Amino acid sequence: MPQNEYIERWEKLHGKRLDHEERTRKRRAREAHNSSKSAQKLHGLRAKLHAQARYKQKIQMKKQIKSHEEKSVKTSDPKPSSEPLPPYLLDRNEPKSAKALSSAIKQKRAEKAAKFSVPLPKVRGISEEEMFKVIKTGKKTAKKSWKRMITKPTFVGPDFTRRPVKYERFIRPMGLRYKKANVTHPELGVTVQLPILSVKKNPQSPMYTQLGVLTKGTIIEVNVSELGMVTTGGKVVWGRWAQITNNCENDGCVNAVLLV
Amino acid sequence: MVQTTWKAIAPVPTSQEFLDIVLSRTTRKTPTVIRSGFKISRIRAFYLRKVKFTQDTFTEKLQAILDGFPKLQDIHPFHKDLMNTLYDADHFRIALGQLSTAKHLIEQVCRDYVRLIKYAQSLFQCKQLKRAALGRMATITRRLKDPLLYLEQVRQHLGRLPGIDPNTRTLLICGYPNVGKSSFLRSITRADVDVQPYAFTTKSLFVGHFDYKYLRFQAIDTPGILDHPLEEMNTIEMQSITAIAHLKSVILYFMDLSEQCGYSVAAQVQLFHSIKPLFANKIVFVVVNKIDVVKPEDLDEESQKLIQTMLKGGEVEMLQLSCHTEQGISDVKNKACERLLAARVEQKLKTNRAVDILNRIHVARPIGGVTREVFIPDAVKNRVKYDLNDPERRKLEKDIEAEEGGAGVYNINLKKNYMLENDDWKFDKVPEILDGKNVYDFIDPDIEAKLAALEAEEERLEAEGFYDEEESIEDDEEADIRVKADFIREQKQLIRNAARSKKALKNRAIIPRQKQPKNLSEMRNSLEKIGLDASTVVERARSKSRGRSAAGRSRAASTMEGDVEMRDISMHDISQMTLKERAKSRARSQSNRREDGVTDEGARTKAERIAKLNQKKMNRMARQGEADRHTTASLPKHLFSGKRTIGKTNRR
Numbered sequence: 001m002p003q004n005e006y007i008e009r010w011e012k013l014h015g016k017r018l019d020h021e022e023r024t025r026k027r028r029a030r031e032a033h034n035s036s037k038s039a040q041k042l043h044g045l046r047a048k049l050h051a052q053a054r055y056k057q058k059i060q061m062k063k064q065i066k067s068h069e070e071k072s073v074k075t076s077d078p079k080p081s082s083e084p085l086p087p088y089l090l091d092r093n094e095p096k097s098a099k100a101l102s103s104a105i106k107q108k109r110a111e112k113a114a115k116f117s118v119p120l121p122k123v124r125g126i127s128e129e130e131m132f133k134v135i136k137t138g139k140k141t142a143k144k145s146w147k148r149m150i151t152k153p154t155f156v157g158p159d160f161t162r163r164p165v166k167y168e169r170f171i172r173p174m175g176l177r178y179k180k181a182n183v184t185h186p187e188l189g190v191t192v193q194l195p196i197l198s199v200k201k202n203p204q205s206p207m208y209t210q211l212g213v214l215t216k217g218t219i220i221e222v223n224v225s226e227l228g229m230v231t232t233g234g235k236v237v238w239g240r241w242a243q244i245t246n247n248c249e250n251d252g253c254v255n256a257v258l259l260v
Numbered sequence: 261m262v263q264t265t266w267k268a269i270a271p272v273p274t275s276q277e278f279l280d281i282v283l284s285r286t287t288r289k290t291p292t293v294i295r296s297g298f299k300i301s302r303i304r305a306f307y308l309r310k311v312k313f314t315q316d317t318f319t320e321k322l323q324a325i326l327d328g329f330p331k332l333q334d335i336h337p338f339h340k341d342l343m344n345t346l347y348d349a350d351h352f353r354i355a356l357g358q359l360s361t362a363k364h365l366i367e368q369v370c371r372d373y374v375r376l377i378k379y380a381q382s383l384f385q386c387k388q389l390k391r392a393a394l395g396r397m398a399t400i401t402r403r404l405k406d407p408l409l410y411l412e413q414v415r416q417h418l419g420r421l422p423g424i425d426p427n428t429r430t431l432l433i434c435g436y437p438n439v440g441k442s443s444f445l446r447s448i449t450r451a452d453v454d455v456q457p458y459a460f461t462t463k464s465l466f467v468g469h470f471d472y473k474y475l476r477f478q479a480i481d482t483p484g485i486l487d488h489p490l491e492e493m494n495t496i497e498m499q500s501i502t503a504i505a506h507l508k509s510v511i512l513y514f515m516d517l518s519e520q521c522g523y524s525v526a527a528q529v530q531l532f533h534s535i536k537p538l539f540a541n542k543i544v545f546v547v548v549n550k551i552d553v554v555k556p557e558d559l560d561e562e563s564q565k566l567i568q569t570m571l572k573g574g575e576v577e578m579l580q581l582s583c584h585t586e587q588g589i590s591d592v593k594n595k596a597c598e599r600l601l602a603a604r605v606e607q608k609l610k611t612n613r614a615v616d617i618l619n620r621i622h623v624a625r626p627i628g629g630v631t632r633e634v635f636i637p638d639a640v641k642n643r644v645k646y647d648l649n650d651p652e653r654r655k656l657e658k659d660i661e662a663e664e665g666g667a668g669v670y671n672i673n674l675k676k677n678y679m680l681e682n683d684d685w686k687f688d689k690v691p692e693i694l695d696g697k698n699v700y701d702f703i704d705p706d707i708e709a710k711l712a713a714l715e716a717e718e719e720r721l722e723a724e725g726f727y728d729e730e731e732s733i734e735d736d737e738e739a740d741i742r743v744k745a746d747f748i749r750e751q752k753q754l755i756r757n758a759a760r761s762k763k764a765l766k767n768r769a770i771i772p773r774q775k776q777p778k779n780l781s782e783m784r785n786s787l788e789k790i791g792l793d794a795s796t797v798v799e800r801a802r803s804k805s806r807g808r809s810a811a812g813r814s815r816a817a818s819t820m821e822g823d824v825e826m827r828d829i830s831m832h833d834i835s836q837m838t839l840k841e842r843a844k845s846r847a848r849s850q851s852n853r854r855e856d857g858v859t860d861e862g863a864r865t866k867a868e869r870i871a872k873l874n875q876k877k878m879n880r881m882a883r884q885g886e887a888d889r890h891t892t893a894s895l896p897k898h899l900f901s902g903k904r905t906i907g908k909t910n911r912r
Binding site: 002003004005006009045046049130133151173175176247249250251252253 | 280284287372373375376378379380381384385388389392393420421422451452454463464465466467
């Protein structure tokens with residue numbers, strides 16, 4: 001039985017085929033043709049996968065070409081000409097500073113607005129039909145429909161207990177209760193999973209705020225003690241507000257941006 | 261039996277391939293069509309199935325990889341250590357651990373999302389949740405990139421390791437690099453090991469097999485070891501150390517006294533002493549190689565003394581050989597094997613199992629100390645030994661054959677060796693078939709006795725007058741009755757048969773007797789049978805029946821009268837002509853369609869050829885031809901049913 005590196009040994013003893021180089025060269029040259037042939041025949045899922053892979057490959061190729069081109073171009077700083085410019089041309093530098101000025105003003109305005117803005121200023125309206133599912137109660141004769149089940153993810157506090165069935169108008173299913181959110185710090189660019197403390201405001205309606213419904217755009221309070229943030233006074237910040245950025249019911253998780 | 265080779269581990273895909281395999285399997289093996297109009301429970305089930313199926317596939321594939329690789333705690337310590345030196349046991353364990361963690365995580369993700377899908381309210385929501393679930397599983401898999409790559413490499417290397425059985429009879433060859441270990445292995449086995457004049461040609465363990473005393477031995481060639489502490493040894497050296505430490509074997513410590521290997525005798529002795537702790541409980545030989553260059557006797561005093569330090573204690577024996585001149589090779593091999601066998605047998609005897617077996621063995625001996633001699637018949641004892649040169653030698657079949665005309669001519673006589681009562685019977689001819697019966701079927705060992713008994717009985721009966729004839733009395737009356745009875749029986753049988761044949765009608769209609777056709781002859785017969793005169797009836801029937809056709813009658817008349825021209829035509833020709841006429845008239849009524857519309861022979865062949873050509877394509881493609889009759893449905897269902905929404909009736 002051959003053992004250990006027998007393939008290398010064989011090659012060492014007998015060498016490669018005499019036409020090995022040429023064969024490999026030809027195969028490489030033919031590769032593009034073969035891939036094109038197969039690409040034309042593919043369909044369905046395989047075609048999708050192939051297109052995806054090819055797309056990435058092309059991006060890579062274009063990047064490389066660009067980098068090569070950049071290398072070959074001789075960049076030289078435009079040297080300040082020794083000759084003095086005529087006065088009518090001196091004006092050319094003006095717009096630059098004007099632009100800088102205008103952008104500074106814009107930024108200032110933006111900052112002012114920022115005080116009252118949140119990352120997601122607008123949200124899609126959610127109708128009650130979408131939010132609640134009617135649950136029928138009562139037998140045979142007296143069929144009543146005053147009970148509702150909330151179909152969106154919710155947050156309930158740690159000391160929550162359900163009301164007696166007779167008085168419970170809104171059911172918040174166990175399977176859709178969330179305790180933690182993936183919170184991103186926008187400036188640091190880190191994402192941490194933090195426990196939710198409370199729902200501050202649901203922009204859809206104050207009732208949803210009360211019920212603790214988590215929809216896109218909802219402001220929640222999260223426990224940021226893990227992040228170790230400190231106030232200007234030197235105290236450790238405990239609770240911080242964050243806004244939910246995703247449709248939790250579609251993703252199966254709560255993503256939020258910290259409001260700073 | 262503990263596994264010693266791992267050649268059949270399935271290839272480990274890269275993370276990307278793994279993902280493609282699993283996801284494409286999901287799309288292939290789960291249903292793909294769903295509409296938002298379906299019942300929500302059906303939509304949920306559809307997506308639940310997808311998530312579950314993907315998770316199952318992931319789990320199955322990951323488990324297959326985990327099961328494929330050996331578990332370090334289950335294998336022999338030698339293999340365990342070898343794998344530790346080659347692949348780093350911690351790394352190996354961590355890689356497998358990551359795979360199993362990933363499996364658990366994927367199961368968890370699946371559980372979570374299955375729960376969420378149960379609350380989903382719409383197709384879109386279900387779909388998004390499924391998407392999120394598969395995405396998370398894919399992310400988990402993508403993180404396995406490195407472990408999968410590592411495991412694939414391990415698999416490839418593991419498959420090429422030689423199959424070393426740690427428990428079998430083993431010779432282990434070790435020593436400094438370049439002292440001739442590999443060339444020794446080459447000379448005693450058929451293993452194709454590379455031998456080169458530089459150090460560390462052998463970089464891993466090699467195995468060769470040979471037979472000694474009909475037993476299979478394995479010889480293991482190890483890479484060379486340098487004399488430094490264990491911690492400083494590299495992977496190559498550690499392999500040999502592992503082999504020395506763990507294998508129950510004879511150790512052949514190779515030495516090169518000529519110092520061609522580049523290491524002095526003192527260094528070689530020093531190495532022996534430093535790895536000596538590994539030799540505990542093993543048979544060790546010091547093998548001096550290259551004695552064609554330097555023999556131990558040629559060395560100076562100091563070296564001699566050094567070598568003697570190795571042999572101190574008497575446990576270690578020194579052997580000499582030269583792989584170059586092949587001197588002493590088989591000697592070394594035999595000696596080592598002999599010692600190993602002896603040691604193994606001794607060890608086996610010590611174990612409980614041997615004692616158990618020995619207790620159960622009992623050799624029976626004759627009572628009273630009687631000695632039972634071997635019995636040899638005199639004929640055998642006195643037989644003269646056959647000698648080709650002796651003129652008085654026995655005559656063999658071969659000699660007879662030569663006398664009688666040689667091979668092909670002489671036919672061996674099998675009858676002469678028959679053992680019969682009388683030798684005269686030997687060559688009697690025995691018939692195989694007698695009176696159309698196989699004689700052999702009737703051969704009975706005691707046929708003679710039986711025959712004698714029968715004959716005696718016959719004689720006795722004859723003597724008693726058993727066979728004397730009796731007068732048979734039969735009167736006429738009785739004979740008459742018998743005849744009548746026979747007649748009745750026959751008639752009954754006939755009636756019965758008739759009834760039966762009637763029943764054989766099965767499903768056919770029963771024709772009333774009046775309508776059944778009856779021949780004239782039948783009527784006549786039946787009338788005559790019951791004793792009536794049938795002649796008048798027959799006459800009447802004949803007169804009523806229609807005779808031959810008018811044309812036939814007229815033709816017959818014409819032939820009777822005869823024309824002038826046809827006078828000399830014989831009767832035979834006439835009959836021929838009438839036959840032809842008849843055939844023609846029948847043909848005229850239905851024209852031959854093959855010849856219709858074709859003027860001459862040439863045109864017909866042409867038409868045939870063209871027809872054949874036209875048919876060719878149709879035949880080749882198995883199309884429907886004009887010969888295939890098919891009646892379409894008069895009211896095709898798909899054209900006449902259903903509501904009409906968009907489009908007109910003609911559109912359908």
